[in-house]
Amino acid sequence: MKFVRLIAVILLIIGGLNWGLVGIFNFDLVATIFGTMSVLSRIVYIVVAISAIIVAIDAKKYLK
DSSP states (O other), X not given: OHHHHHHHHHHHHHHHHHHHHHHHHSOXXXXXXXXXXXXXXXXXXXXXXXXXXXXXXXXXXXXX
């Protein structure tokens, strides 16, 4: 489970950096690499979202 959390945090950081690029420079790195709303880019977005859920659930125990 520790490995899953580590991967989730790494993916969440990558997703956060991508959103920062979108907000600051209007540049979507995922769309540039995989194509705008292609199957691969949608998979990346879904995996990052699942990572956020894992980190949020995991963070709950630290907020007690």
